[in-house]
Structures are given as C-alpha cells and as structure tokens.
Amino acid sequence: MKPPTAPILAIRTAIRKIPKGKVSTYGAVAEAAGIPRGARLAVRALHGAVDLPWHRVVGAGGRIATRGESAFEQRFRLESEGVRFSGKRVAMKEFGHKFRAKRPVK
DNA sequence: TCCGTGACGCGAT
DNA sequence: CATCGCGCCACGG
Numbered sequence: 001m002k003p004p005t006a007p008i009l010a011i012r013t014a015i016r017k018i019p020k021g022k023v024s025t026y027g028a029v030a031e032a033a034g035i036p037r038g039a040r041l042a043v044r045a046l047h048g049a050v051d052l053p054w055h056r057v058v059g060a061g062g063r064i065a066t067r068g069e070s071a072f073e074q075r076f077r078l079e080s081e082g083v084r085f086s087g088k089r090v091a092m093k094e095f096g097h098k099f100r101a102k103r104p105v106k
Numbered sequence: 107t108c109c110g111t112g113a114c115g116c117g118a119t
Numbered sequence: 120c121a122t123c124g125c126g127c128c129a130c131g132g
Contacts (some may be wrong), residue, residue: 037128041128
C-alpha cells in the first residue's frame with residue numbers, strides 16, 4: 001500500500017484537533033494544515049479513515065455534506081456531542097471550531 | 107500518460 | 120434558493 005501523501009497526513013492531524021462538541025469545515029481543516037483551497041484533499045483525507053472524528057467535518061456554512069445514511073448518522077453523532085443545528089445547518093457561530101493560528105497574534 | 111471523479115468552496119448568474 | 124464554472128489535489132481506470 002502506498003503511504004498517504006504529506007498533505008493528507010497534515011489534514012488528518014488537523015482533524016484530530018477538532019474538540020468534541022465542535023465542528024470544522026473541509027476548507028478550514030485544509031487551510032489549518034497549510035493547504036489553502038485544499039478542500040478536496042480534506043475529502044480524500046477523510047475517506048476511509050475510520051480512526052478520525054469524521055463527523056466533526058462539515059461543508060461550508062455548516063452544511064452536512066455526507067450523502068445517504070451517513071448523513072443521518074453524522075447529524076446524530078454531532079447532536080449527541082451537544083452540537084445544535086439551525087435548520088439543516090450546524091449553528092457554526094456557536095459550534096464552529098477555530099484553529100489556532102500558526103503564529104499567535106500576541 | 108490522459109481523463110474523469112470526488113463527503114468541496116466561492117463567486118457569478 | 121438553484122445552477123454553473125473553475126480552482127485544487129489525489130486516485131483509479
């Protein structure tokens with residue numbers, strides 16, 4: 001098996017940092033991993049990675065991006081952690097995780 | 107090697 | 120709100 005590429009690993013690391021009860025977005029985790037506009041890589045990083053809190057990654061604006069049954073499971077898992085929704089979207093303003101800047105503003 | 111596809115994002119229409 | 124197009128990167132046929 002080919003080892004995952006560095007960017008993929010970096011994104012997975014970022015995903016693991018999302019605390020329970022919070023969510024992040026594909027674009028945000030990619031950016032936090034140093035890959036601006038790498039949302040599609042976040043998708044790759046997540047696919048098949050059962051050891052990650054995949055349910056804490058949602059689409060822009062808090063939209064559930066998974067399809068089919070997983071969409072229901074994702075919402076269920078999030079609500080179980082205390083994440084609340086506003087209609088079909090996660091209330092990002094309250095539950096969106098903010099990654100620490102690489103360079104603390106100070 | 108080329109090409110289509112994907113749990114995406116964003117601006118334009 | 121629905122659609123389209125384009126950008127981005129990795130993977131598989």
